[in-house]
Amino acid sequence: xxxxxxxxxxxxxxxxxxxxxxxxxxxxxxxxxxxxxxxxxxxxxxxxxxxxxxxxxxxxxxxxxxxxxxxxxxxxxxxxxxxxxxxxxxxxxxxxxxxxxxxxxxxxxxxxxxxxxxxxxxxxxxxxxxxxxxxxxxxxxxxxxxxxxxxxxxxxxxxxxxxxxxxxxxxxxxxxxxxxxxxxxxxxxxxxxxxxxxxxxxxxxxxxxxxxxxxxxxxxxxxxxxxxxxxxxxxxxxxxxxxxxxxxxxxxxxxxxx
Amino acid sequence: xxxxxxxxxxxxxxxxxxxxxxxxxxxxxxxxxxxxxxxxxxxxxxxxxxxxxxxxxxxxxxxxxxxxxxxxxxxxxxxxxxxxxxxxxxxxxxxxxxxxxxxxxxxxxxxxxxxxxxxxxxxxxxxxxxxxxxxxxxxxxxxxxxxxxxxxxxxxxxxxxxxxxxxxxxxxxxxxxxxxxxxxxxxxxxxxxxxxxxxxxxxxxxxxxxxxxxxxxxxxxxxxxxxxxxxxxxxxxxxxxxxxxxxxxxxxxxxxxxxxxxxxxxxxxxxxxx
Numbered sequence: 001x002x003x004x005x006x007x008x009x010x011x012x013x014x015x016x017x018x019x020x021x022x023x024x025x026x027x028x029x030x031x032x033x034x035x036x037x038x039x040x041x042x043x044x045x046x047x048x049x050x051x052x053x054x055x056x057x058x059x060x061x062x063x064x065x066x067x068x069x070x071x072x073x074x075x076x077x078x079x080x081x082x083x084x085x086x087x088x089x090x091x092x093x094x095x096x097x098x099x100x101x102x103x104x105x106x107x108x109x110x111x112x113x114x115x116x117x118x119x120x121x122x123x124x125x126x127x128x129x130x131x132x133x134x135x136x137x138x139x140x141x142x143x144x145x146x147x148x149x150x151x152x153x154x155x156x157x158x159x160x161x162x163x164x165x166x167x168x169x170x171x172x173x174x175x176x177x178x179x180x181x182x183x184x185x186x187x188x189x190x191x192x193x194x195x196x197x198x199x200x201x202x203x204x205x206x207x208x209x210x211x212x213x214x215x216x217x218x219x220x221x222x223x224x225x226x227x228x229x230x231x232x233x234x235x236x237x238x239x240x241x242x243x244x245x246x247x248x249x250x251x252x253x254x255x256x257x258x
Numbered sequence: 259x260x261x262x263x264x265x266x267x268x269x270x271x272x273x274x275x276x277x278x279x280x281x282x283x284x285x286x287x288x289x290x291x292x293x294x295x296x297x298x299x300x301x302x303x304x305x306x307x308x309x310x311x312x313x314x315x316x317x318x319x320x321x322x323x324x325x326x327x328x329x330x331x332x333x334x335x336x337x338x339x340x341x342x343x344x345x346x347x348x349x350x351x352x353x354x355x356x357x358x359x360x361x362x363x364x365x366x367x368x369x370x371x372x373x374x375x376x377x378x379x380x381x382x383x384x385x386x387x388x389x390x391x392x393x394x395x396x397x398x399x400x401x402x403x404x405x406x407x408x409x410x411x412x413x414x415x416x417x418x419x420x421x422x423x424x425x426x427x428x429x430x431x432x433x434x435x436x437x438x439x440x441x442x443x444x445x446x447x448x449x450x451x452x453x454x455x456x457x458x459x460x461x462x463x464x465x466x467x468x469x470x471x472x473x474x475x476x477x478x479x480x481x482x483x484x485x486x487x488x489x490x491x492x493x494x495x496x497x498x499x500x501x502x503x504x505x506x507x508x509x510x511x512x513x514x515x516x517x518x519x520x521x522x523x524x525x526x527x528x529x530x531x532x
Contacts, residue, residue, distance in 0.1 A: 081441035083434055091456050101442035
């Protein structure tokens with residue numbers, strides 16, 4: 001697997017009249033093509049800032065981010081971003097919601113309709129094509145949000161605690177669902193979560209950040225011995241609890257030191 | 259609306275007795291309320307009419323329902339009634355349309371440029387709190403004794419509050435919805451047209467319901483001071499020549515117009531809200 005994204009010694013500081021708050025300090029790691037990477041860390045450690053930087057919504061105070069060896073600003077690569085909530089727009093039906101990104105980028109053409117319908121069909125939303133968000137279940141809403149992002153054909157997918165607004169049972173189902181879709185579309189994904197089990201069950205590698213200002217404490221390669229790995233089946237792997245304890249210790253160690 | 263109704267009817271195929279009783283009770287209560295509403299109106303009109311006949315109040319000063327009806331009839335015959343109503347309605351609708359258009363345009367500009375909005379903030383606050391009737395005489399001097407003055411006066415009543423409300427509604431749009439547009443590769447124009455404006459259609463319609471009333475207030479104030487026609491003119495004229503029938507009739511018609519315009523907007527509100 002080749003290296004797709006390289007985060008090279010980036011720092012970011014927020015400024016306000018009350019003073020400056022360093023959110024990230026000298027963060028470096030890289031992501032390989034097709035990899036599913038999770039970032040865990042205590043709340044307020046700058047996880048969301050990290051995604052905003054990769055998405056180009058913020059510019060790092062220092063350091064650089066490269067995609068395929070080129071700086072993100074000039075790489076011309078597409079980056080998809082899934083926010084914490086699905087943020088489907090209430091006044092648009094499912095079809096109009098998933099095509100929002102294409103509409104904004106003026107990419108909505110006759111030929112894209114076929115692809116859109118195909119995707120809605122594959123992910124079980126075709127019968128809800130004309131339904132409004134209030135009529136969809138939490139899982140369907142999340143899937144619609146993912147399709148909205150995928151239709152822009154992103155090279156990298158950023159997910160900012162995408163399941164945190166769901167109740168536990170739905171959360172497990174949707175995680176399975178979304179993970180399956182991302183794998184099927186062969187996307188590279190970076191997901192933020194504060195749920196250690198979720199991180200282990202879904203990812204190939206887990207990056208642990210320290211509390212603010214966030215720095216990389218440790219990176220774990222997740223190797224689970226299960227056949228047909230899915231987020232649900234991963235939870236019954238014998239190594240699962242070992243990884244859990246390792247990451248838990250890593251996070252807690254940080255708390256005690258502070 | 260229609261979608262929801264469809265769902266309701268499929269469910270209503272299996273109604274239990276208890277549900278039927280509940281619905282019946284609900285409808286009964288509605289009917290009872292409507293009944294009392296009408297009774298109050300009838301009692302009021304009857305009391306008014308009878309007391310003028312019995313000499314408890316002087317019909318010359320208080321008019322009476324029958325005199326109002328007679329005046330309406332006479333003025334309908336000679337066509338004057340619709341002329342005055344038409345003038346007032348025209349002025350109200352023109353002011354209302356201008357208030358909404360100018361208000362929306364200014365609110366968008368303020369939303370777009372934070373510096374402009376901060377520079378203008380104190381001026382808007384002053385203009386909004388100023389009693390606008392104080393400005394009406396000034397408008398007469400500047401613009402003359404004509405319809406232009408009345409429309410400007412009416413606009414001044416509703417505009418500033420409208421701008422302030424709309425601007426703060428625009429500002430209240432969820433931060434993450436705006437971020438969503440940027441993550442999809444949009445710019446500020448997309449944020450405006452895809453999120454801020456559509457998200458605020460319900461609040462803009464309820465603001466319109468306020469504006470229609472205020473425009474009418476402004477038009478009547480304007481007509482008091484600078485008109486040769488219209489219901490406001492009729493009220494002033496009637497009170498000056500002691501034809502209280504004109505005054506009361508105009509007030510009754512204003513009640514009807516105000517309610518009618520409000521109901522019209524409520525209808526649109528229902529139609530556009532999901």
